[in-house]
Amino acid sequence: MNHLFMPRNAVVVVLLLLLAALPLYASLAGNPFLVTLFTRILILAMAATSLNFILGYGGMVSFGHAVYLGIGGYAVGILAFEGVTSGFVQWPLAIIACALFALAVGALSLRTRGVYFIMITLAFAQLIYYFGVGLDRYGADDGLSIRQRSAFAGPIDLSNRTQFYYLCLLLLIATIYVTWHLVNSRFGMVLQGSRSNDRRMRAIGFPTFRYRLTGFVIAGAICGLAGALLANHTGFISPATMHWTRSGDLIVMVVLGGMASSFGPLFGAVVLLTLEEALPLAIRTLATPLFGDVAVRMGEYWQILLGPLFLLVVLFARGGIDGLLAGSRRD
């Protein structure tokens, strides 16, 4: 019983309620931009959750996960450019393309471990990034504008800001649920076991390579869907979405939020993306009594705190935000 009323679970419930109520608040406050901002957070949280599945639980540190955001986005963008605007065609194609690419990359990369795995996923990511840069017809480096959102049947209208927001929220929750279900199934146990001690798992008789590859493909496919959402949201896709530094951002979200936890990636996404506003504010508030007007300028340099913050999290707060909230009892 105590288990259920942990501070972390309370935070999760409150956060979900706030997210559900956001569009209402935004329209009351007359600030529709909040919905735009949080839609982006939800989509990136979905991508981070998919990464957490293989990174946090499976121990596969993929530095090329942002590629799936790109492939999913380009699937939507290229099809829209060529006149195919139906979401029923675009989104499944996005997912399938990502699954196939993950299958190919995983089949080759999962033979390696440790830093070699990191580097090879990076290599494939850069391969695709430069491939995108070479796509002359689809804008190359300048990117591709996506003139209209994916069209679905009936009352579903993605250009309605609120509808789109709730769709993203729904898909995020679905992703978290699917991940949780998979992790707590036999499949997930094998995955986690493989992270701790692959040899032992194989000795018991599990074909761990197949399990890890499957996990890798699932994560890629989900991230591809997130990519399709992101392309719809921004109305624009370019190779920059796939650059290795964007994969780095996703990894940061996962680790900061708490690896191997269901809601960690969501925490990470919310914190990282709101830190952009929150840290300058915090600096200004704290520094004004001491430094007066200069505090505003000091607030502009908030990123200098971000770097050491990561280092500290890595050194001392291994469980990330989720770990801090859950205390020593983590599931």
Next chain:
Amino acid sequence: MKQLLMGTVALVALGVAPAAAQQPVKIGFISTFSGPTAVIGNDMRNSFEIALDHLGRKMAGKPVEVVYEDDQQKPEVGVQKSQKLVESDKVDFVVGFIWSNVLLASLKPIVDSQTFLISANAGPSQIAGEQCSPFFFSTSWQNDQTPQAMGEYMNQKGVKTAFLMGPNYAAGKDMLTGVRFTFKGQVVGEELTRWPDQLDFSTELSKVRAAKPDSVFVFYPGAAGVQFLTQYVQSGLKGQIPLYTAFTIDETTLPLQKDLALGVPGAQEWVNDLPNEANRKFVADYRAKHQKGPSFYGAQSYDAANLVNSAVVAVNGDLNKKDAVRDTMRKADYASVRGPYKYGNNHFPIQNFYLQDVVKDAGGNLALKTVTTIVKDSQDKFHDRCTMKW
């Protein structure tokens, strides 16, 4: 009771009326304020600020508020900042845009929200043609026009063969197309280099040397222009093959290029010594405030401020009258620092282009001077692809 009511109404009316008059004119300004090309963004911001100072920081009696946003030279950042300006800051005008690719990415969110977009630099061919919008205006030029003028000049100089180089993004491609359109000689080579991170042109310059052209035309804005020129000199090509440029040498790059830029011509719609009163005042005040001269980026931003002002004044501050705002802007009825010009159907200027050269002035300092008018009343060649008629 009736007195109380009347009193309350009067109080409320008094309270409301001044508030309406004080609704500021909100302008969003998107440019690059970080990285090596921040010098351009700062020039634009300085010039915009001087324009506002000249206007007394008011338009039609209303105070002006500017929100400056940094696009970091990246299209996807430009899109996000545009969305923010339009949805969160709810600006009445969005001004700026150095880079054509950033502009192309950001166009949709701005014009879809029926906010006026005034480009003070970028002029991609798509927006002059099929993607033209009633909410878009340019106070600069269309990308092809300037190199077209340079192509004309190269013809006038009797140049027979040319090698073309530029960066591989929307504007770079437009520039090289522009030269090809007017240049009557033979193009013996064309290289598009990776943008913005390729600053090492040794590979391409080796090809130039091997091709042995009569001339080289380049377009490399900002820091790339500095590095290109430096490497052009280092490879020994400067003495051997004359260089013709567009947007590669200007007041922001000259301090770093120094003597390397001597004698290299460029085409421009504005040079700092154009003889009209508005320009004299602008350049003098800018020099007094910043100890250096403004660049064409700044001149175009100065004009953008005045274009906006002419419209706000015409509707007496009531910016909901979007059609009236547009009609006024179409007249281009303000004192532009390049001299008077007209708008084409696609809201791009029809204007003169001049030849600028780098010389040493009386004090031994490097300066940019107008040499001659290359072409008068030039209109871009994409205007018939734009379906707007007025």
Next chain:
Amino acid sequence: MLLFLEQCLNGLQFGLLLFLLAAGLTLVFGIMDLVNLAHGSLYMMGAYFAATFTAWTDSFVAGALLALLATLLLGMILEVVALRPLYGRDHLDHVLGTFGLILFFNELVRIVWGPAGLSLPLPTGLIYPVELLPGLFYPTYRIVIIVVALVVALFLYVLVMHTRLGMLIRAGASNREMTGALGININLLYTLVFGLGAALAGLAGLMQAPILTVQIGMGENILILAFVVIIIGGIGSIRGAFIAAVLVGLIDTVGRAFLPDLLRLVLSSRGASTVAPAMSSMMIYLLMAIVLVLRPEGLFPASGK
């Protein structure tokens, strides 16, 4: 023919610059097993220091030497203060921690030097080209880069192969615990090695500064190439880094030089210009992927365990 030679020189110069960066990285990775993403930041600091000191002293050489010293010191301080706790930890921890350092350095540079970047002009004597062969002109400064890098490569070779310090470095790369058990002051060794790596990165940064750039984040693009080089060459092997760096430099440059013309046979001129540089970049990553799949320890691995 002359064009081909010239392009090869271009590729060699780029490859040698990469080598300087990769050498430090492979030393640190090989000996301390530390994945240091902040290596690119040290490259950036070298360039910024050089630009600043050259402006103060009005001499390129003095500025460069001071910058080298400053980067060396910075590297050693960084190792003691921020990196020691990371030794022995998971590679992911290294990646994250040093990623945080990248953010820190970028912001620090922005605060101290502003967001616009600096410029470092070439000393006048080095501006004009030199005629290497009849008809083959090459920029003097790039020859200087090639010569300096080769001298440094030779110095590293002598250091690693023929000095006591080099012996300790090789021992540490082969078997860390034994070396420690033999009574060597491992902490000091690590700090010195890291400082050396930092100085090499700083040297690369300051040398490219006059012809390329001094700006925030300049290390990130080239860092990834340096990692590719050390993976292909073999972690911990300076010889491997040298060969792999020159190979990568040549592929990239010769690819950029001759691919567009090859592609123009099948694509439009514009298309060729867009696809060619992308293809030559892809080739490098493809090479790394192939090496990782077939021979993960690299082409010239450091002495095996």
